[in-house]
Amino acid sequence: MSGDVNPPAGKAMRVLLSDVAAARHGARIRDAVPDVDLVPVAPDGALPDAAGIEVAFVTRDLFVGGTRHRLNPRFVRFTGLLQAAPALRWVQTFSAGTDMAVYQAMLARGLVLTNSTGASAPAVAQTAVTGLLALARQFPRIAAAQARQAWEPLYAEPEPREVEGQAALILGTGPIGQEIGRLCRAFGLRTLGIRRDAAAGPPPGFDAVAGFAALPDLLPGTDWLILACPLTETTRDLIDADLLARLPPGRHLINVSRGGVVVEADLLAALRSGHLAGAFLDVFGMEPLPPENPFWGLPNVIVSPHSAAASDGLPERVAAIFCDNLRRFRHGEPLRNLARPVA
Known part of the structure; x- marks a missing residue:
């Protein structure tokens, strides 16, 4: 998988992300790619329409309170929506490691998955x-x-x-x-x-x-x-x-x-x-x-309760990686931090 992507030109990209991430990083994301349609997911209530969503940004706020063995309901709700997104092609995650089953399933599905190596x-x-x-x-x-x-x-x-x-x-x-x-x-x-x-x-x-x-x-x-x-x-x-x-x-x-x-x-x-x-x-x-x-x-x-990466500066470093990759995605350039299947 090379990470080369060629999204259709001339139409807004639909990007799925949490409501927390949309509020925190929305301006930065729009600065990176102005023609973007952010689709926030709230912790409860009706789910947004997954049609036409090409990109998903998985942020740490979705995972907080859970572990790899006991997933947070917000994380399950969000990743479940990804499974129902037929146009989805690329997922950016907050973590450096992508060995969790949910991420490996994305790779097996043929999605491009990028991590946030270096942010933590x-x-x-x-x-x-x-x-x-x-x-x-x-x-x-x-x-x-x-x-x-x-x-x-x-x-x-x-x-x-x-x-x-x-x-x-x-x-x-x-x-x-x-x-x-x-x-x-x-x-x-x-x-x-x-x-x-x-x-x-x-x-x-x-x-x-x-x-x-x-x-x-x-x-x-x-x-x-x-x-x-x-x-x-x-x-x-x-x-x-x-x-x-x-x-x-x-x-x-x-x-x-x-x-x-x-x-x-x-x-x-x-x-x-x-x-x-x-x-x-x-x-x-x-x-x-x-x-x-x-x-x-x-x-x-x-x-230590799996907290080595805990830092109030981490979300901004992750968002910077996502925004750089989003620009690359928009212009059909190779993405950074491509994840691989655990062989």
């Missing part, structure tokens, strides 16, 4: 490195002492290790991985990236890169294993007991990618045994994380 990179990278620093500075230990109203300075063993000079192995060298690498280097860490095409060399933020086949041999020299890759057939269940065992004792894992990249039972065992000193986990195999899940109670784990 600043917030996700800041979250990942905040998690790294919180674990490095033993904040879980401080929080546990605070809950007991206990004054326990960190000068007692084990004292925090200096992060300067430590090695961060980052799976995924896209915009998020690059920003994580840049921030890690600012704190004096060495950064090595894992990417599909190692021959392409290191992108910004990395001292060096290697391919996935080299991962087992690189783990013994790793202090921080940071997951920032998409969920694909290559990465699904990639981090298992064997790879975790190759990390030296006392190392850490950061996951801001997808829960399915890790075999959670193996990760749980490594954390319980103490082989892994700790983990910052923003994503899980099942979300919301069930109350009975043992990750909640581990003192060496920081559980």
